[in-house]
Amino acid sequence: MPRPRSLTRPQVAAAALTVVDRDGLSALSMRAVAKEIGVSTMALYRYVDGRDDIEGLVVEHVMSGMDTSPPPDGPWRDRVAALVERIRLTVGAHPEVIPLTPVYRHRSPTLLRWSETMLGVLADAGFGGDARVIALRGVTAYIIGAIQLEHLGPLSGPGTDAIAALPQEEFPHMSAAGSMARAISAHEEFRRGLDLLLNGLDSRAVGGDEL
Amino acid sequence: MPRPRSLTRPQVAAAALTVVDRDGLSALSMRAVAKEIGVSTMALYRYVDGRDDIEGLVVEHVMSGMDTSPPPDGPWRDRVAALVERIRLTVGAHPEVIPLTPVYRHRSPTLLRWSETMLGVLADAGFGGDARVIALRGVTAYIIGAIQLEHLGPLSGPGTDAIAALPQEEFPHMSAAGSMARAISAHEEFRRGLDLLLNGLDSRAVGGDEL
DNA sequence: AGCGTAGGCGTAGGGCGTACGCTGTCAAGT
């Protein structure tokens, strides 16, 4: 009986993402999204609970493009790395939304499915009980931190230049590290850091004596 | 000759932190800080470049309480863990500022000194060249991610409850992990995840064959 | 005592989110 709806939530999500990609996260506002769609500001409130809801929508919209199926059979390290890389690539395609991801992580069905898949891979690798949970959380923490590091202060960016310019007397190690860091690509850094974690997991799976 | 200044930047930082701790990060505004000090809004601009500057000030104010001296001699794993724990405790005392830390990390002298100390510990442990830089970045990434995980979705929080309530058919591993996770304290989770990373570093220091 | 500097602040303009209530439209029921 009522008048039919003219928008959909995914449509709103897409418009919001367009705004964020084009004008930056700080430009994300109800007004901007409404203008992007060609609708009045208040019309959005029929589809969305408010600003927070739109932010969650953007995160899920970015994530929804990601493959969450189990990676092909092979060594478990490669399978874990493949899953991790999918997140890095998915999020890296929309750097402006990175600050939103930690907050809305829980509300994204895609990320829940990803976690489910990761737990399956870890289970196949022989991780059980506590160790499996810790492994998931450890990998998740690394991903979140590393992605933020990469986009908020990459090794080959202005921050590193500033570090290389520190007074050598007071910061001898930092100065040296700064010059060295410039030669490391973001991807290499990410991958080698992940390898550290995988090494750690490996020692546990093979029979670490603690943890 | 001129009229003397009546405020100091640290004073502004302290007032801003008071506001954030009491009313939350979203309540941080020029007006709120000015009112906290007992000064008009615009008076703040004599001491601060604007909103961004205040946020950086808050981060550094929180960090400045942290000890950045080298930890006592001992096994390098313990020394690294001690440094890491200092950050967790320092930041954990003011959870509301956590979202700010990744962005303003570079501008904090205290964090630069902390990094310098960490590089020194890693050097003492035998890490040289690339490996030392990668180790620092890996540990930093883990800290950032783990702290956000802890405060934005702890293992024993509502997020985990929601996970445990997922349909078991579709999310068998998550359901199991959710119930198990509730028994793991935030500190244990943090520590065991860090141990994974330290294990990985260990295998490298002892003579890993790759990386 | 007088002066020049610069600190403190008032005003105002352009953003923002969103509560509230009106209007117009469409589909169902007669």
Add this chain to the structure above:
DNA sequence: ACTTGACAGCGTACGCCCTACGCCTACGCT
């Protein structure tokens, strides 16, 4: 074919936010 009423869309308005600009005045120095 016409009435009807539920609800999508929107206009208005309020109360926040940041901050550019310029005035006034308290102060330390001469």
